[in-house]
Amino acid sequence: MDQARSTITKIFNGEPHSYTRFNLTQNMEGDNSQVEMKLSSDMDEEVGGNGVGEHLNHNSNRKPFDANKLRRTPKNLCFMAAGTLLIFIIGYLIGFLVHRKKDVAPICAASVLSFDKVVVPETGAAPLMDWDNVKKLLAQKVSPAKFEPVFSEFSSTSHRAGSQGDEVLGNKVLTKFNEYGMKTWTDEHFVKVQDRPASGFNSFVFKNGTAQKLEGFLSYSATGTATGAVLYAYYGQESDFKILQDKSINMNGRVMLIRAGRISLAEKVANAAKMNASAVLIYPDPSSYLKEGNTPLFGHVHMGSGDPYTPGFPSFNHTQFPPVQSSGLPKILAQTIPTSMADGILKELGGDNVPNGWGLFSKLGGEGDIIKVDVGNVLTEKKISNVFGVIKGFVDPDRYVVIGAQRDAWGPGFAASTVGTSVLVELARSISDMVKNDGFKPRRSIVFVSWTAGEYGNVGATEWLEGYLSSLSLKAFAYINLDAVVTGQDRFKVAASPLMHSLIESTMREVNFRDSRSLYAQFARSNLEANVLQPLQMNDAAYPFVAFSGIPSLSFRFNSDRDHYSFFGTALDTQDNLNTAVARKVPELAEVATRFAGHMVLRLVHDHLLRFDLKKYNKIIKVQVAQINGKIMSVRRKQPQKLPEALTVQWLSSASASYGRASHDLMTDIQNSNLDDIEMCRIINDRIMAVERSFLSPYVSPSDNPFRHILLGSGAHTLKGLINHLDALRANNPDADADAFRNQFALATWTIQGCADSLAANIWSLDNEI
Known part of the structure; x- marks a missing residue:
């Protein structure tokens, strides 16, 4: 303001014959300045005629100014115009000075950016790179020739979970992730695993013969000694035991001799325990295992995943829980024996004839075929470490897809772990390079993980899920498993x-196999469901992600x-044997596997919306509801007293x-939404992510039954569990409980309704027609 006054004073100092008075008062609102001006000059003499200089004489008897005496002569008009222009100029200068002072004063110099340094933030309004270009970039990054040195680097003859060899491999993976510029970390757990006796061997004695020492073992078996008559039970499936029951064979206290294959080792032991067997001996049959006769077999028999001594919660070192163990631990002995020893037993069995198709041996075993089994496995605590690396997203970095591979094995484990670990590392290298050098910007993050203790029942992966369940179920939207991708x-x-089935089909159509044919044309042959898709099994590393955590x-x-690799769980799982099984095309197949997994991952982090087909569950639910309806009507016909008339599937x-x-409705919302809106896409994606998670029964404790998914999990709370319970009611099984069924039936109904509610955008949009 002082500067303005000074400027104005200088302007008017040049006019000695005029008098000017300024009254500058700032408006209380700070909007404007008021200017009051009175001007007089020599022209008054001419205007007034007489009284020259009278206006300068303050003591004279001056008459009031007569406006009518002011004539509009050219000279007067010029002075009026000059005065008006002068007022405008002064007002502009004052306004400029005042507003400039307001703008500049509150701004710190350090926070001012020049225009050429302003960074325009990524809005995510459109795909950051054309999808065809993304596919081409990935194809350029991977090739079969690049896998041989990676195989060599990650091959190991001894890397059982918790061993020094396992730690060495983990450090190699961590080094690679750091080289690729990824943010890395590790996750340690202290888990309890069961290994064979530190000194001595497990053994058996058949018909008072010589004790046979056994190198192989089954982790988490019950320990002690069991004696009973041998009974051959084929593959130990429920259907196999049903055949034995139909023959009225007494299975109480028997020692079951079972082939490996078709179902998991844990399922075989669990099925035998239901028949009140005292022990189970499992051998690799030559029809499905091309092994040397004396090859030892390794595995685990926990009917679950993770550390069975911390069921439902993580095995962190600081965790303080009372002693507890998983209900999936067997209460009977379980042990593997070599093929040659199993053949020796089978040749001497008596009893009933084997059913048609059960093999070359003719007898099932009689009451006199006594065998004594001794299992002395030792429970030990081991420190294990999972290794992580992340490529952060550019739009929604807190939403991520997880891709992982097991790195431990009972022996060399080339097919079981080396190939998968190599694919993981190559995929991390390729995508990191795309982001760093080719301008690819994933919308969401990608987490790469090297798991350990997979051979003991996906222990590393499950403990991580248990440790961070509340966060992962909200932020991790998919998991892709790379274990044993080439056999x-x-x-x-x-x-x-099922949410991923459509994405699987589109990916198979885009990824070429041989002779430029797509994976879909080569293997699906127009029927994806029949020729490619399989149900997830409990021994699959991907299973706890969906059944325990609700992550597709x-x-x-x-x-x-x-349909079975002959060398799993043995010391014969080597690179040479895998090369023989695939005609020395392991690098080529690993490269195709990398592109398939890479396409899945990149599609999930590239598109505006997650490519999950919500309608896939419609058919599954409807089919199982129809089965339940049919079973209820059947029970009413056979056992009308079991279920009240009021019970309905309505x-x-x-x-x-x-x-x-x-x-x-959600699909309609997607079609009617502006997908260039980041917040709208995030809201819709969160609704999509809620689907799998909402199928986890909220009425089941994770520690009692961790696989809470009512469609893909296991237990009485699932729709399959309801169907099995109805079968038991129909057969008048003493273990069947009509009241327990009705309770589970009601809870399953509300779980499905809750999933439907979770898809709604708002609380006022809920479907309340039930």
């Missing part, structure tokens, strides 16, 4: 959440027509219909 070349199999998950594998059917409407 053959004749077939391509995928086990996944996937495993895939190139395998042979035998409410379960209504809940199923609610899910169908909710999924349809």
